[in-house]
Amino acid sequence: MNKSELIDAIAADAGITKAAAKLALESFLGNVGSTLKKGGRVSLVGFGSWSVSNRAAREGRNPQWKEGDPGNGKIQIAAKNVVKFKAGSDLEGSVN
Structure with a gap:
């Protein structure tokens, strides 16, 4: 699955537009990246860290x-x- 396929799946599962799903995914990735850049840790219970x-x-x-x-x-x-x-x-x- 690539990024555009993931955006399509998020939009379908959440019942939102592809544009909203893309913004949500980019926000998630940006926040993970900035937290790691500061030396922090990101943990999603059950999924991983x-x-x-x-x-x-x-x-x-x-x-x-x-x-x-x-x-x-x-x-x-x-x-x-x-x-x-x-x-x-x-x-x-x-x-x-």
Whole structure:
């Protein structure tokens, strides 16, 4: 399901226009994004929760480089924040 299909489904289920469903979905996504950007956590009981985790800097390697090549294909990968999602029990139960 893509974004437009989700908007269609929300509009049909809620009995609202597609324009209203699109605004509601964009508001939801915007609020989740801004909360995570501030380092917060978003939790929907039964569905799941989003949180931000810091991934430390690390050394990576290009597997196409052969042993003995200058530099050996090693690169430095910068630290960054990543979004994590943990599914809730109701969502996991609906899939299995």
